[in-house]
Amino acid sequence: MKFDILIGLGAGIFAFLLVMGYNVLPIGLLIAVGYFFWTFVLSRQVIKNGNGVSIATTAIDFEDIGGQSVAKKELQEALDFLLYSDRMKALGIRPIKGILLSGPTGTGKTLLAKAAAKYTNSAFLSVSGSEFVEMYAGVGAERVRGLFKRAREMVRKEKKTSAIIFIDEMDILGAKRGSNVSHHEYDQTLNQLLVEMDGLKADQGAHILVMAATNRPEALDAAILRPGRFDRQVKVDLPDKEGRIAILKIHTKNKPLAQEVDLEEIAHETFGFSGAHLESVTNEAAIFALRENADEITEHHLHEAVEKVMLGEKLDRKPTEEELQRIAIHESGHALLAEVVRPNSVSQISIRSRGNALGYVRHYPKDDLYLYTQAMLEEQIMVTLAGALAEEQILGTRSTGAMGDYEQALNLVEKMLLAGMSSLGVTDVSLLSAEQRQPVTKGILADLEERTMRIIEKNEQALMQVTEILKTEESLSGETLRAHLKHIA
Ligand code: ATP
Numbered sequence: 001m002k003f004d005i006l007i008g009l010g011a012g013i014f015a016f017l018l019v020m021g022y023n024v025l026p027i028g029l030l031i032a033v034g035y036f037f038w039t040f041v042l043s044r045q046v047i048k049n050g051n052g053v054s055i056a057t058t059a060i061d062f063e064d065i066g067g068q069s070v071a072k073k074e075l076q077e078a079l080d081f082l083l084y085s086d087r088m089k090a091l092g093i094r095p096i097k098g099i100l101l102s103g104p105t106g107t108g109k110t111l112l113a114k115a116a117a118k119y120t121n122s123a124f125l126s127v128s129g130s131e132f133v134e135m136y137a138g139v140g141a142e143r144v145r146g147l148f149k150r151a152r153e154m155v156r157k158e159k160k161t162s163a164i165i166f167i168d169e170m171d172i173l174g175a176k177r178g179s180n181v182s183h184h185e186y187d188q189t190l191n192q193l194l195v196e197m198d199g200l201k202a203d204q205g206a207h208i209l210v211m212a213a214t215n216r217p218e219a220l221d222a223a224i225l226r227p228g229r230f231d232r233q234v235k236v237d238l239p240d241k242e243g244r245i246a247i248l249k250i251h252t253k254n255k256p257l258a259q260e261v262d263l264e265e266i267a268h269e270t271f272g273f274s275g276a277h278l279e280s281v282t283n284e285a286a287i288f289a290l291r292e293n294a295d296e297i298t299e300h301h302l303h304e305a306v307e308k309v310m311l312g313e314k315l316d317r318k319p320t321e322e323e324l325q326r327i328a329i330h331e332s333g334h335a336l337l338a339e340v341v342r343p344n345s346v347s348q349i350s351i352r353s354r355g356n357a358l359g360y361v362r363h364y365p366k367d368d369l370y371l372y373t374q375a376m377l378e379e380q381i382m383v384t385l386a387g388a389l390a391e392e393q394i395l396g397t398r399s400t401g402a403m404g405d406y407e408q409a410l411n412l413v414e415k416m417l418l419a420g421m422s423s424l425g426v427t428d429v430s431l432l433s434a435e436q437r438q439p440v441t442k443g444i445l446a447d448l449e450e451r452t453m454r455i456i457e458k459n460e461q462a463l464m465q466v467t468e469i470l471k472t473e474e475s476l477s478g479e480t481l482r483a484h485l486k487h488i489a
Contacts, residue, residue, distance in 0.1 A: 067243020103236035106276025129173035140189030155206035170212035312355025333390025
């Protein structure tokens with residue numbers, strides 16, 4: 001992009017000088033020579049020098065990776081092919097050439113590749129798929145060739161028997177061929193990678209294993225996944241609660257934790273967090289401790305850090321008195337409903353702006369749930385609708401503050417339709433027209449709005465009590481909130 005702007009700018013200046021009557025021929029020649037030099041000499045040099053390829057001496061063990069026990073086990077099994085290659089050879093098993101790690105971002109795929117290198121005592125080269133994509137034809141393919149050559153050189157230099165080439169963002173390099181219409185270059189690069197992998201043989205002196213990572217395995221060209229190429233696929237998922245505890249332990253090992261800190265509770269609160277999020281929580285907590293000049297990291301620092309990672313930095317945005325009243329009513333509405341339908345579920349309610357939110361209610365997630373019943377979905381929808389309905393009940397009108405809530409409610413209704421929980425029964429929702437879907441969606445929402453409104457009306461006094469306290473305190477813990485909602489029904 002920057003390069004395009006530069007070319008445009010250059011052409012403009014060139015034309016201007018020409019119009020002004022300057023002799024631009026020598027400058028033109030100079031630019032042409034420079035361009036040739038860059039394209040055919042320098043860019044080749046860059047490939048030779050392995051620009052973009054990072055070579056790390058990896059000191060990561062599988063024990064340094066929290067959770068992911070299934071992924072680690074599958075990976076270690078695959079790596080044993082490399083470690084015991086003589087036995088494999090004796091049995092006529094063909095060597096493994098590629099392992100694909102797939103899963104959400106920040107779950108430890110890079111760490112697993114590094115640990116694999118240490119486990120197998122291999123040389124390690126890491127490169128990102130995006131670094132192969134160049135505007136010059138053939139550069140990507142040549143980079144791939146250079147990469148394999150370099151891996152062999154490293155094995156020789158480091159006196160090892162194997163090398164692991166780790167390609168991150170594989171979906172950029174290995175997208176379905178033909179999907180990048182304007183870029184023939186992508187296809188050439190991918191073809192070259194496949195050629196290199198097909199040519200890998202154990203008796204070339206060095207065994208090269210390609211490990212690739214992607215967040216979008218569905219975008220990969222089928223040829224990549226063909227047996228004999230990336231024929232091992234390891235799923236690296238978001239960590240479950242046990243995994244989160246293990247990751248938190250790893251990242252607090254070098255930090256002074258106060259005695260009262262319960263990492264299990266932090267793990268409970270952080271459902272859906274990746275390893276990278278959890279690392280960030282421990283780091284932010286240490287920064288909060290530093291800001292307060294504390295010697296130890298306390299529960300309070302960790303809770304603050306979870307909120308920061310989840311919702312973003314606190315903002316100095318100052319709403320007007322009137323807005324603040326509305327925000328407090330809105331958040332109290334959410335909290336009230338949450339405590340009625342799922343007692344003890346609110347962990348925090350606040351009217352301090354954070355990230356995009358003017359206020360927020362945080363809930364304790366139910367223990368790592370992967371299935372939801374109809375009742376659970378309906379309750380969640382009622383909690384999301386309660387903010388706007390509380391505004392309507394107390395102030396007579398709704399506001400734009402509920403737009404995000406409606407989006408969430410509609411997503412949950414969509415889930416109900418897909419799961420056959422609506423009056424349509426089990427049906428292929430994608431075949432329904434908007435006219436068929438709309439009345440069903442509307443019906444579900446109207447019914448749940450009515451149920452929510454009844455609860456708000458019944459508990460209006462408690463709602464206003466929480467609103468008033470929230471306006472002075474700005475933020476309340478779940479326990480304090482519940483003390484004011486003792487008599488709700
Ligand atoms: P991406 O898909 O974005 O490249 P990734 O899956 O490769 O992400 P990593 O780069 O391995 O993720 O992880 C990023 C950081 O998150 C690590 O350096 C580490 O601090 C932390 N992390 C992630 N997963 C784990 C884990 N399972 N155990 C310990 N730390 C982890």
